[in-house]
Amino acid sequence: MSANDFLSGGFAAAPESSDHFEIKKSYDLFIDGKWVKAPKQFETINPATDEVISRVGFAGKKEINQAVKGARKAYDSVWSKMPPAERGKYLFRIARLIQERAREFAVVESMDGGKPIRESRDVDVPLAAAHFFYHAGWADKLKYAFPGAEVSSIGVVGQVIPWNFPLLMAAWKIAPALACGNTVVLKPAETTPLTALKLAELIQDAGLPPGVVNIVSGAGDTGQALVRHPDVDKVAFTGSTAVGKAIRRSVAGTGKRFTLELGGKAANIVFEDAPINEAVEGIVNGIFFNQGHVCCAGSRLFVQESIADKVIKKLKKRIESLVIGNPLDKNTDIGAINSGEQLARIKNLVKVGKDEGACIWQPSGGVPRKGNWFKPTLFTQCAQSHRIVQEEVFGPVLAIQTFRTPQEAIAKANNTPYGLSGGVWTDKGSKIFKMTTGLNAGVVWANTFNKFDPSSPFGGYKESGIGREGGLHGLSAYCQLSH
Amino acid sequence: MKCDILPFPARRDSPTIDQIGVEERAQRFCSRSLKKETKMSALKLAVSMLDVTTLEGADSVGKVSQMCQKAMHPLAQDPSIGPAAAVCVYPRMVKAAADVVKGSKVKVAAVATQFPSGQMRLKERLAEVRYAVGEGADEIDMVISRGQFFQGEYRAIYDEVAACKEACGKAHLKVILETGELTTYDNVRYASDMSMAAGADFIKTSTGKVPIAATLPVTLVMLQAIDDFYERTGRMVGMKPAGGISNAKLALQYLVMVREVLGPKWLTNKWFRFGASSLTNDLLMQIRKQETGLYQSGDYFTKD
Numbered sequence A: 001m002s003a004n005d006f007l008s009g010g011f012a013a014a015p016e017s018s019d020h021f022e023i024k025k026s027y028d029l030f031i032d033g034k035w036v037k038a039p040k041q042f043e044t045i046n047p048a049t050d051e052v053i054s055r056v057g058f059a060g061k062k063e064i065n066q067a068v069k070g071a072r073k074a075y076d077s078v079w080s081k082m083p084p085a086e087r088g089k090y091l092f093r094i095a096r097l098i099q100e101r102a103r104e105f106a107v108v109e110s111m112d113g114g115k116p117i118r119e120s121r122d123v124d125v126p127l128a129a130a131h132f133f134y135h136a137g138w139a140d141k142l143k144y145a146f147p148g149a150e151v152s153s154i155g156v157v158g159q160v161i162p163w164n165f166p167l168l169m170a171a172w173k174i175a176p177a178l179a180c181g182n183t184v185v186l187k188p189a190e191t192t193p194l195t196a197l198k199l200a201e202l203i204q205d206a207g208l209p210p211g212v213v214n215i216v217s218g219a220g221d222t223g224q225a226l227v228r229h230p231d232v233d234k235v236a237f238t239g240s241t242a243v244g245k246a247i248r249r250s251v252a253g254t255g256k257r258f259t260l261e262l263g264g265k266a267a268n269i270v271f272e273d274a275p276i277n278e279a280v281e282g283i284v285n286g287i288f289f290n291q292g293h294v295c296c297a298g299s300r301l302f303v304q305e306s307i308a309d310k311v312i313k314k315l316k317k318r319i320e321s322l323v324i325g326n327p328l329d330k331n332t333d334i335g336a337i338n339s340g341e342q343l344a345r346i347k348n349l350v351k352v353g354k355d356e357g358a359c360i361w362q363p364s365g366g367v368p369r370k371g372n373w374f375k376p377t378l379f380t381q382c383a384q385s386h387r388i389v390q391e392e393v394f395g396p397v398l399a400i401q402t403f404r405t406p407q408e409a410i411a412k413a414n415n416t417p418y419g420l421s422g423g424v425w426t427d428k429g430s431k432i433f434k435m436t437t438g439l440n441a442g443v444v445w446a447n448t449f450n451k452f453d454p455s456s457p458f459g460g461y462k463e464s465g466i467g468r469e470g471g472l473h474g475l476s477a478y479c480q481l482s483h
Numbered sequence B: 001m002k003c004d005i006l007p008f009p010a011r012r013d014s015p016t017i018d019q020i021g022v023e024e025r026a027q028r029f030c031s032r033s034l035k036k037e038t039k040m041s042a043l044k045l046a047v048s049m050l051d052v053t054t055l056e057g058a059d060s061v062g063k064v065s066q067m068c069q070k071a072m073h074p075l076a077q078d079p080s081i082g083p084a085a086a087v088c089v090y091p092r093m094v095k096a097a098a099d100v101v102k103g104s105k106v107k108v109a110a111v112a113t114q115f116p117s118g119q120m121r122l123k124e125r126l127a128e129v130r131y132a133v134g135e136g137a138d139e140i141d142m143v144i145s146r147g148q149f150f151q152g153e154y155r156a157i158y159d160e161v162a163a164c165k166e167a168c169g170k171a172h173l174k175v176i177l178e179t180g181e182l183t184t185y186d187n188v189r190y191a192s193d194m195s196m197a198a199g200a201d202f203i204k205t206s207t208g209k210v211p212i213a214a215t216l217p218v219t220l221v222m223l224q225a226i227d228d229f230y231e232r233t234g235r236m237v238g239m240k241p242a243g244g245i246s247n248a249k250l251a252l253q254y255l256v257m258v259r260e261v262l263g264p265k266w267l268t269n270k271w272f273r274f275g276a277s278s279l280t281n282d283l284l285m286q287i288r289k290q291e292t293g294l295y296q297s298g299d300y301f302t303k304d
Helices: A061-079 A084-100 A102-113 A117-138 A166-179 A194-205 A220-228 A241-251 A276-292 A305-320 A340-355 A406-414 A429-438 A471-476 B019-029 B036-048 B061-072 B091-101 B122-135 B146-150 B154-168 B185-197 B216-233 B248-261 B279-292
Strands: A029-031 A034-036 A040-045 A052-058 A150-152 A156-160 A183-187 A213-215 A234-238 A257-261 A267-270 A300-304 A359-361 A377-380 A397-403 A421-425 A443-446 A480-482 B050-053 B086-089 B107-111 B139-143 B172-176 B202-204 B238-240 B274-276
Touching: A029 A061, A029 A194, A052 A194, A061 A156, A061 A183, A061 A213, A061 A220, A084 A102, A084 A117, A084 A166, A084 A194, A102 A117, A102 A166, A102 A194, A117 A166, A156 A166, A156 A220, A166 A183, A166 A194, A166 A234, A166 A471, A183 A220, A194 A213, A220 A241, A234 A241, A241 A257, A267 A276, A267 A406, A276 A305, A276 A397, A276 A421, A276 B019, A300 A305, A300 A406, A305 A377, A305 A397, A340 A359, A340 A397, A397 A406, A406 A429, A421 A429, A429 A443, B019 B216, B019 B248, B036 B050, B036 B248, B036 B279, B050 B061, B050 B279, B061 B086, B061 B091, B086 B091, B091 B107, B091 B122, B122 B139, B122 B154, B139 B154, B146 B154, B154 B172, B154 B185, B185 B202, B185 B216, B202 B216, B216 B238, B216 B248, B248 B274, B248 B279, B274 B279
Parallel strands: A156 A183, A156 A234, A183 A213, A234 A257, A267 A300, A267 A421, A300 A397, A377 A397, A421 A443, B050 B086, B050 B274, B086 B107, B107 B139, B139 B172, B172 B202, B202 B238
Antiparallel strands: A029 A034, A029 A213, A040 A052, A150 A480, A359 A377
C-alpha cells in the first residue's frame, strides 16, 4: 500500500495555493498615506521552512516621529471632524475588502507566522473582518453606547501588537480606534509584519484619508519610540507581561491613557460530571490552538481526581490523531513555532519541567526537519510549585494537576500572578455559576474554550493586563466620556 | 472466558454529551481534505462497506434479485471495485436475496422485530428474527422499542436486545436506535451503551423511515460509545450509519471520522457499514472521475 492510502496513516498533501497573489520582495513603511523607505530593513522568515519571505522596513525614531505627525495632522484636519456615519462607511469598506481578499490574508498569515491554514482561514481572518464590521456599526451610535455621556475622541493612538494573531490583533486595535474618531500608528511584531503591511495596502485601496492609519514595522526599539512619543495620547499594547510593565512605567505621569493585554496561565477545570469527550476536545483546543501561542490558552489543566486517568488516556489518544506539519496544508492541525527564539524558550521551560520531576509525554509521530517545530506536550504529576505551572510557556505544553473539591480547584486556579481566562467543564448549571464567580479571570468559558466575538469584552486581571478590548468596554477605552 | 453480555448499565454510567461541543467536533472532520490516492482508496473502501438496501412494500423477488446483482458487481466494467458488504431487505425477501448472492462475499441482512416501529409484543418480534435467520439471513437489523425507552423502561430495551441476540444464533445482530426519534445525544449515548452491553454486534442509527436519519454528530456520539466500550471490555462493536448519506463526499467524511475516533482497525466492512440506497452510484461516479479526470454521464452507471 502506498504511504497515502486512506488506511495507512497520513493524508495525501492538500496544500492551499499561494500563486493567486503577490508578496513583494520588500515592503516600506506606511506613513501618512505614502510608502516611505526606512533607513534599514530586516528579513521576515517563514518559520516552517526557514526561507526568507520578504524584507520590511525597520522604523527608527525619525520615522516614528513622521508617522505620529501624520496621524496628528489627519486627526486634527479630517478624521475627528468627519461625520461619524462617514467614518463608519470606511470601516465597512475595510471589512468587506478583508472578506474579498480573505484567502490571500489567510495564506500570508500562515506563511509568515506558521499557524495552520485551517485556523487562519476559519478563525483569524473572519474574526478580523467581524471586528471591522462590528465597530463600523458603532461609529455613528456612540452616544447610544454610553447613555448620558458626552462622547468625544482621544487623539493619536500608538498601538503595539504581538506575533501570535498578527492580522486579528491589528483589527482589534485599529477598528475601535477609528470608529471612535482617533487616528492610529500601529507597529506589528518583528517576526510577523506581513499581514499588517498588506492591511496597509488594503486601507490604501479603501481610500482612507492619508495619515488616519500608519503602519510602521520594526523591533522592540521601534515600539518603545512609539510608546514614548510625547504626541501620542493613548497607548494600546498586547504582548508579554515584562514589556507591559515597562510600558506602564514609561507612561506613568505622562497623562497618556493606556490599555495592556498581557500574558496568562489559564486554568481549565474539568469535573467528573463533565461531558468528557467534549471536554477532551476543549482541552486540546484550549492549549494546542495556534501551537499554544495564545495568551488565554488553557495551559493549566485541573482534572477531578476520580476521572483523571480516563481524561489523560483520552487526551493522549486524541493528540496522537493531530496532524503536525506544513501550515499551508489544509489537513494540518499543528503548525510551526513562530520563531527560533520562542522555540528556545519553550524547550528551556520543558527542560525545567522535566528537571522538576513532572512526567512528560509527547505523541509518537515526527516533525519536519526544516523549520521550528515542537510536538504537543503533556506534563502530568505537576504541582503548583512547578515553574511549568507558574510561568507562561506560550507553546503547546499543558501542565496537568488533579483536584478533589470545587473549593480546591478555585483556590489553585487563582493561585497565579495572571488572571486572563479560564474554563469550567461540568454538566451541572449551578456549578458553572459557582465556579465562574469564584475564578479571578477576565474571561471564563463554560463547556467550551477559546471562543471569541467582537461584542464580547476581552482582557485580564492582575498581571494579565488592564482594560478590555471588544464590546462596549473595549469601545470606551477609545473614547473620552464626560458626564 | 469472554462473555458477550454485560450487566444492565445504569443511565448515570453513560457520560453526558454537550450538544454544541459534539456538533463542532463533527464539523471539524468535514474540513479534512482528501486528495489523490487517499481519496481513491477511501472511495473504494466505501463501496465495500455498503449495505445496499431496499425496504419498500413494493419489493418483489425480481427487484431484490436485480439489486443483489448490483451489490455483487457494482461497476460492471471494473471487477476490482466492490463487492458491496451486504444487501438489506425485509424478511420475506431474504430467500430470494440469499439465492442470488450465494457463493459471493455479499451477505444478506434482514430487518426484523416489527421494523420500523417495533410496536409489537416481543414474542412475535423474536419469531420474526428466527424466521429471517431460518430463511438464510446472515445479519439481523432489529429496532429498539423507542416508546418503552421514553416510558423509562430502560431494562426492557436491554432485555429485548439480549433476547434478539439469542434468537439470532450465528447471525450478527445490528441494533437500530432510531436516533431521529430518540432526539437527544444523551439518549443516543445511553441507548448505545445498553445495546452493546446486551450483546449487539453493530449499532445503527436509523431505519430510514423517519425524517431525521444519520448525521455526523449522532454517529460521532455512537463511535465514542463504541470506543469507550472497547476500552472497557476489549470487544469491538461495529457501526452503521443509515439514511441520508446520499453522496460520496459525505460518505468520506464519515470514514475520516471513523479513522480518527476508532482508528484504522474499524475501517473494514466487518466493523463499519453504510446503509444507503442511492450512495452507490455517486461513489462509482467519483471513482471514475478520479481515474479519468472527467465526470461521466449517469447512463454509464447501472441502476438496479
